[in-house]
Amino acid sequence: MKKTIYLDHAATSPIHPDASQVMLDVMTSEYGNPSSIHAAGRSARKKLDEARQFFAEEIGAQEREIVFTSGGTESDNTAVIGAALANAANGRHIITTSIEHHAVLHAMEYLEKKGFQVTYLPVNSEGQIELRDFEEALTDETILVSVMYGNNEVGALQPIAEIGQLLKSHQALFHTDAVQAFGLIPLDVRELGVDLLSVSAHKINGPRGVGFLYVKEGTKLEFPFHGGEQERKRRAGTENLAGIAGFKEALAIMRAERIDKAKLYRDFKETMAAIFQKNGLTFEINGSADQTLPHVFSVRFFGVQIEQLLMNLDMEGIAVSSGSACTAGSVAPSHVLVAMFGEDHPGITETLRISFGLGNNQAEITQAAETISQVVLRLAKRKEERV
Structure with a gap:
């Protein structure tokens, strides 16, 4: 064969062997629930906090601005739908591009059925939007802009920092799907001017089923899950500690290389x-x-x-x-x-x-x-x- x-x-x-080994170690030794107050729970919490701090440092964020998720689709859906629903009183217009991942595009279609108006920016033959098209689309009613950092099919990079500058004094929240770029390209959320940023582990040799959403402090967002008080009451459900630990190891390797x-x-x-x-x-x-x-x-x-x-x-x-x-x-x-x-x-x-x-x-x-x-x-x- x-x-x-x-x-x-x-x-x-493919998952990096070192990341899978870290996951195995965590699964066999860190059996406590990070929300428990006993020693096993505190040990698990320490692992979780260390990972959260590591990811925050990678993108120039604060530790409390990292919300762990199940991956890119959940992060995108939470950012797009959550921002629209939470800020609908300020307007019902959204701007995105015609080449977004379906995790964003289908979320936009859902919002259109809920009465939101979505502008889909065209791209040129190289897969990039024109800033003048973005400026023309922006209105006083715009509450959300979602533009992917790098396209998953053709690799085209978008002018994220330039859009961030244009939105500096505007009410619209700015989200970028950075799933394909994260790890391989250095990202700084402050320099980019984004309020929300989506990431997934399995694109950088980490495990499937884990990722995170950066949520700038003070950002008004409606979260979809209701239950426990994990992730500062923003994402209910016991955290996937082994997956998060494997994700952290994969990023450490990627960052070094x-x-x-x-x-x-x-x-x-x-x-x-x-x-x-x-x-x-x-x-x-x-x-x-x-x-x-x-x-x-x-x-x-x-x-x-x-x-x-x-x-x-x-x-x-x-x-x-x-x-x-x-x-x-x-x-x-x-x-x-x-x-x-x-x-x-x-x-x-x-x-x-x-x-x-x-x-x-x-x-x-x-x-x-x-x-x-x-x-x-x-x-x-x-x-x-x-x-």
Whole structure:
């Protein structure tokens, strides 16, 4: 059986062995409930507090501004729906982009059914919004702005700090989905000017089912869970201590390596592009080279249908995707690519997402690029023969 070369880290990343070991240690030794006052509970609470402080320091926040969640979707939903419902008395207008993750877009659709008006900003061919469009959309009734930091399908980075500056004296709360950027790109919530920021562990070699939401102190937010008084009465339910501890370890490793990792992933992109060119492929890289996430590589192969390409690559042991993992089972075209190219553009059905992470090396990348080249050329030849 062929060894799979895993190049779908933007969907989920393998857990780092050190993170899984920390989780095992916590699960077997820290059996107390962090809310209990006895010794076992206090020991668990200490672990929880240390993790919360660590995450707060990573993004330039205060410890009490970190709310642990089950991951990116919960964090996004809590931020978007919670901010809208809590601030509806000040207006019912929201601004977002047309390329957000479905955790945000579907939350927006829910709010529209509740009577909120949502403006979906368009993006250019590189997947970025224009600030002038944002300024034109902003009104006195706007209560929330939600713009993702880096796109999960094409990697496009948005002007978050610039938006933060524009909102400095405005009533609107500012949320960013930083799930793909967190860990690999240094983030400072004060410099960015955001009130809410979503993060997930499994994108940075941590466990699935854990994340956090940064909530700037004083931010008016309605939280969805009701029960115990965990997370300062903001997120009821006993905290996932083992998951949080594994998340902390994964971030510590990522933080120590991120400069080297970012450079390595950019080198991977250059290696692949050079091999595609050498092999005579007709291709185009989506997004601006210096304005995309380091680990996300979106490539259009002209004339090759993505479904066929994915199936053939899977048989060759190459794990890649056509876009967001959350829509992988859908036949609908990528909303991100539609926003970038238009509904009838052939690039929508010819784009491959390659994403790098733990375990990838130059030898693998070279092998993968050669295999992708062979498959693309084979499929292109079959198409010509049919014509």
